[in-house]
Every structure is written in C-alpha cells, then in structure tokens.
Amino acid sequence: MNSIVFENVCKSYGDAKIVKSLNLEIKEGERLILLGPSGCGKTTTLRMIAGLEDITSGQLKMGGRVVNDIAPGERNIAMVFQSYALFPHLSVWDNITFGLHIQKLPEAEIKKRADEALEILNLRGYENYKPKQLSGGQKQRVALCRALVKQSPYFLLDEPLSNLDAQLRQQARTELVRIHEIYKPTMIYVTHDQVEAMTVADRIVVLKDGELQQIAAPDTIYRHPANTFVAGFIGAPSMNILKARFDRDCICIGKAVLPVPELWRQVIGQRRDLLLGIRPEHCRLSEDAAVHGSITYVENTGNQRTVELQLESGETVSVTVSDRNADVHSSGGICFSWDDVSLFDVTSGRNIGYIEKGEVFTDAMGS
Template identity: 50%
Template structure:
C-alpha cells in the first residue's frame, strides 16, 4: 500500500488540453473517487496514473517513487476496467492467476493467492468455470480478484459497475466498499455516477473540463459545494436554482416572498443565484417560508413524491453552468414525504427554511455562504 502524489499534471492532444494543472495528494489506504460529466478528463487522469497515457507535463509519485516515465508493469498498481477483459478460454482460477504466472511466480503461491481472493469475493465455487458460464456480477468479481491477487500498492478502477443492471450495481458497490475496508489498499475509482461517488468515497474529486472543481468528503460536498457546478452535480434530483433580487443587505425577494438570506455580509451585486435542494422543500405550511405552487407532474416513488413545479419568470435563471444543466430554466422540483394528498394540477402549499439556501455570485458562480 502507498500514498499517491499528483503534481501539476497536464495532458494535451495537439491544441486540445484535456487536463489542466491537476494536483492531488492521496494518503495511504484512502478511497478517492474522480467524478464528473463525460469528457471532463477523469479517465485520462486514471490512464496517466496507470502508465497507459503519458502526461504532457507534471509528476506522478506512488509510494514516494517517481513513476511518471515508468511502464505500467513497473508501477506496482492493478487496474479494473469497465469491460471485464477476461480470457474466454481460461477458467476463473486461471484468469485470476494469469498475471502472476506471466511474472514467473511459483504455482503454489499463485494457487494460494487465487484461493484467498476467491474466498474474499465469494467466487471459490466458481474457480473451474469459464467466463461464459458466469453472470455479469460474477465476472466483475473475477476481474476484481485478478487485481487483488497482485497485492499491488494501489487499485485503479475505471467505471467498473457501468455494465451491471441497477440492482446488481448497488449490491456490487457495497461489496467493493466492504472489500476496501478489509484490504485497506489505496484506491482511485472513476465514475460519472454521483451516487457511486457519494456512497463509496473517503474523498471526492469533482472535475469539469479538465479542472478540479472541489475536493472534499461526501458530506462536505453535499452541504458546502464550492460553486454552482458542484452544487448542481451532487444530489438527486439536482439542486434547484433561482434568481433573486436583493432588497436589503441580507434580504431578497424570492418565490414571491421577502426572505432573510444566510449571508455573513452583503455581496457587491444587486442579484444573487440561489440554490435549494428538492429534499429541503416540504408539503404544507410547516416551515418559516411558505408559498403556493401547482405541480404539472407528480412522480410517486412510494415513500416519497417528486413534484415538478413551474417557476415564475422573475426567479428563472440559466442552468448552463450548473451540474444539472439538462433542467428547464423555468422548472423546479420538490422531493416530499407524506404527500398522499398532493395531485397533479392542484395547488399545494410548500415551505422551506431559508437557512438551507445556497447562495452564489452571479458573475463568478462561487458560493457565498
């Protein structure tokens, strides 16, 4: 096991720069998730760590050793890919031990490591089968086992769950987290799924256009997003955004109400961008601020409902620079419990606590509170 140090790494393909001054310190045994939309550079950074891509500039150290120019086989890392990359003509046992055999390891040691990894992953009864006789989840466990038997300094995982169905993805996600707790091996995990990032990571690195937007633990990322993009990317459904006009040093008109804002000091602008998570809206006049809205669509998930509400023109804002940029600018969502009485097309009172509002500078999009 070892810590990983990434110092000012950049990557360009001709005039296209896909990584911009990427720097990160990962401690020994930490589980770090790179997350962001497609094309943000997260997989490219993982390939540079693995030695599958060369950095244009910068330095990579694993366990204090400069590996920037080393071949992948000399870095003492193991990688788990999106596709399982299993040899179809080899049994599970031979697939898991193939890399060790190629390195000239004694057969007895290979068997010991394979059996131990198979017990950890619950595939000991499958060792004589070939990949075609396995389910998707079993194949992914075999791919993980192939990495485990290496006993590397670090695991690199590139969207390993994306080929699984939703239920199996949740189960395998929990298995990987439990595996990390048992092995305590430094792990870097790449995904575009913010739910995977929130549930698995010790720390999350959110990326956009080749740049780091924020590095934090999941709770901090959710409660204190650094900017508009992070706020919109983390959370499901995504954060609602409104435009509010300041009416005083710490007050603004929002959703037809005069609201006191959770500001430490007055900003230097006339307007603010305001964010409110869907789960912080309640059905009924139960909070400090109450307003009425009419759902144009109600989605029931059994224990909760998603209410899709139309936003008045005065509060609409462009979502181009938010993580939820596929949302209509005139729409916001309430995620409410105990809402059996709520029906589509019927006005409903909604309330929230203004202390839960997130405030952003309309020019820089940086968080103000």
C-alpha cells in the first residue's frame, strides 16, 4: 500500500513551530491538495514527505514503513518544484532522461518512458531544444515530464503552476488530472490557489499556522466549512459572516428577525450568540428583503457582478449576481434560503453543525 500517514508530526525551527502535531492519512492513489495561505506549513509538510526536511517529533510512514530517517533518494518519489529546476545546458530529452540514466535503466526502457511522457504532455518536436528556447508553459511541462518518467508511486508537486498565466494554468490543471488518471500515483499537491485545489483534488487539507483546519472533498469544504477561517479562505468572494442572535425560535441579524426551521433549532440548541455564514452566490437581492441594506459598490467582471451592501447593523455583505439583466440598484437588501446557511460558534469560530438530506450533523471536519 502506497499510503502516507502522519502521526503527531511536528516541525520546529528553534522556538518557531511550523507544523503542529499533524495527524493525517493520505490514501493510496488519491489526489490530495495541501491548501492554505503563505506560512501555513504546507510546503514544509510536502518537504518532510520528500525527506528534504527533518521531522522534529512524531512518525511519518510511507507504504507502512517509518521513513523519518530514510534518505530522499530511497523514498521512491517524483517531485516537481515551483522553479522548474531544469539543467540549462541540457536538451529537453536529456533533462527528461537524466534521472533514468542515473538509475542505470536499459536504454530501451528509457526511450519507451520518455516517448510516452512526451506524447502525453504534447512535447513532441521539442526534444532537442534547450530550456532557454522554451516558454514558461513548455518548461513546466518538461519538469512534469521529468517527474512522470520516474513512474514513482508518490508524485509531489510544490506550487508547480504559480509561474504560469491564467490560460496556461487551466490547461496544466487538466493535464495533471489526466496524468494522474493514467498512472494513479499517490499525488500530494501544494498550492495557495483555491481554484487549483477545488478543480484538481479528491480531498483538500486546509492548513493555518501549522494546524490542520479541515480535510474533506472539495464540495464538502465549500458547502460545510469546519470554521470561519475555512469559510473565509474558500470562495471568491468569500463567505459572508454575520453576527446573529437566537431568540424565541428566530435568528436576529440587526433589526431583521428570521424564523428558524425546526432542524436548525436542533443544531443551535441552547446557544444564543452565533455567527451566520452565507455565500455571496446564495444571496438574492430583493426590494422586499429579509435583511435590509444599501448598495455601496458594484463590480462588473463580465460574466457576473459582485454587489456590496452595507446592512443596518453596519456589517458589509457581498452578493454575486449572474443575471446580466438584473437591476441591482433597486435592491433594499438580501434574502437567502436556510438550505445554504452555515452557523458558527461565536467564540471558537467552529461550525456547530449542518443539515444534509433531512438529517442533523454536528461534525463538519470531514474525512
């Protein structure tokens, strides 16, 4: 089994704790994304898998074997770096096959693997080019090709698409998913880009300050964020988080009083002060609004408009409007459905539970 297991793994530099007691199982053959802001510990976590960073405490297991003291070259991994790391004096072909020659594979096997990878990544005809003759997207494909030919059970990627423009990033994401579906390695992919995470991942691990915030499928993380950090980090614009109070089977947001469905009352329990989350695309502008507010800004991005409103409570909310013909300026506030609501504890910021297919769930961490 080519799974990877972190058991209470910590990484520190002196007094600075970069990764804090990480417990995580990466399943064999899955695409797992490590997602979070700069400095959250995601690259350090990847480098510990690769053996490029020592583990301060805890155990890291790969394929059932503890690898804390195993050298990088003995872990049978393939890694793609953000900087490409190509040999400038070698041709595309020599860059791709360099590692295979070091392994002393037969020439026939080297040619077979290289030809196959060149075909998959559309690099036919570039075999004799030097890196300086290539575009950024071509260099990235060469780096992917070099990793691919190793046919390793572990495929590690450290923000590999960050140097590409938007169109090339989209193409490269498609290629990565296609490569994974062909070879089925255990893929661990580091990014701070939520779009990459949502489109590439089987599961996403969200990190903050070295601590795991949530691990779940992309759709689960989007619909049921474990806490207000995840709610704010995933989605553009991010989820609206509003102060609310539960009183007499109703939620009060400023002066607005909204009846609470029975199942949601079970989730809330004895709580009084809450945070209510609703995504901008789940809000509706309305002249006869449940929550009153006035428009302060409209941003047009071509396929949609993002409208900002200031509520009577003084809080600001964003609303995404996809209808090009909608008259956004006549709105008196927002409405939303309880099917799209998230509720968070006002002190800890944790999701207190959610409704799914008529059932009440109280754990939004995911798995």
